[in-house]
Amino acid sequence: MSDYEQIKTEIDDDGIMVLTLCRPEAMNAFTGRMMHEIIDALDKADSDDAVRAVIMTGDGDRAFCAGADLSQGDKTFDYAERTDGGKKSDVISEDGGVDWSSEDIRDGGGMVTLRIYESIKPVIGAINGAAVGIGVTMQLPMDVRIASDNARFGFVFARRGIVPEACSSWFLPRIVGISQALQWCYSGEVFDAEEALRGGLVKEIVPQAELMTRAKEVALQMTQMSSPVSVAMTRQMLWRMMGADHPMEAHKVDSKAIFGRGRQSDAKEGVMSFLEKRAPEFADKPSSDLPDFYPWWDERKFS
Numbered sequence: 402m403s404d405y406e407q408i409k410t411e412i413d414d415d416g417i418m419v420l421t422l423c424r425p426e427a428m429n430a431f432t433g434r435m436m437h438e439i440i441d442a443l444d445k446a447d448s449d450d451a452v453r454a455v456i457m458t459g460d461g462d463r464a465f466c467a468g469a470d471l472s473q474g475d476k477t478f479d480y481a482e483r484t485d486g487g488k489k490s491d492v493i494s495e496d497g498g499v500d501w502s503s504e505d506i507r508d509g510g511g512m513v514t515l516r517i518y519e520s521i522k523p524v525i526g527a528i529n530g531a532a533v534g535i536g537v538t539m540q541l542p543m544d545v546r547i548a549s550d551n552a553r554f555g556f557v558f559a560r561r562g563i564v565p566e567a568c569s570s571w572f573l574p575r576i577v578g579i580s581q582a583l584q585w586c587y588s589g590e591v592f593d594a595e596e597a598l599r600g601g602l603v604k605e606i607v608p609q610a611e612l613m614t615r616a617k618e619v620a621l622q623m624t625q626m627s628s629p630v631s632v633a634m635t636r637q638m639l640w641r642m643m644g645a646d647h648p649m650e651a652h653k654v655d656s657k658a659i660f661g662r663g664r665q666s667d668a669k670e671g672v673m674s675f676l677e678k679r680a681p682e683f684a685d686k687p688s689s690d691l692p693d694f695y696p697w698w699d700e701r702k703f704s
Contacts, residue, residue, distance in 0.1 A: 428467035468534025510567030560589035661692030
């Protein structure tokens with residue numbers, strides 16, 4: 402359905418978009434182009450009311466994403482020296498100083514995870530093989546992660562002489578706890594799906610052949626009988642309240658959301674369909690019917 406080069410997207414009859422990382426010859430390794438294509442696909446998913454949820458997976462049966470493309474060798478993470486460094490080389494002055502406030506030093510993985518975080522559609526990870534580096538950190542803002550039985554994970558940054566990226570220092574401790582997060586990041590070890598399950602990184606493990614079927618089942622379970630606008634609001638309310646410093650912040654948003662949604666047609670349909678013992682037919686659309694106080698959070702800028 403698109404002209405992407407390093408991903409592909411398909412929307413099925415149930416409104417589930419499958420976004421596939423598509424560089425199988427390189428184990429779906431992450432590149433700058435892939436970053437821009439993922440962001441664009443998520444923009445399209447959010448603006449398309451036919452899309453109810455997004456499943457992200459990798460092409461083939463070897464890898465979800467084997468991390469950053471290492472084809473630049475020892476310059477892989479030295480963007481000012483890379484042949485494709487682009488604007489990132491402009492942040493270094495002639496005397497070697499760095500403009501640390503420049504947008505041009507932003508981490509591409511972080512731009513992807515922030516876009517997933519901002520999604521108004523549920524995002525499910527169907528982890529079909531190796532997932533290391535950005536291949537695992539991009540999963541963290543997904544709502545559910547389901548692993549195939551051959552999946553492997555690794556926060557390998559310390560073994561590459563760098564540090565965790567893609568906002569993982571915010572997401573990972575919130576998902577698995579600080580002790581588990583530090584253990585995985587300090588060691589840089591690659592671990593199997595069973596350890597990922599024990600550590601709380603993934604929700605369940607299924608045979609490789611059943612992975613996409615199960616991911617679609619979960620996507621439908623999460624969305625089929627629910628108001629798309631309520632799902633969009635709920636996703637942002639729960640994720641953003643993880644950083645709130647007092648429950649009063651949640652009370653403020655909850656109150657506005659309940660008041661605003663209560664005046665819209667979905668609330669009436671939700672009650673009447675329950676009383677009449679029938680499936681609901683929600684009419685409100687995320688593209689046009691989010692309450693007018695949305696988005697309620699402060700604008701965030703890189704500086």
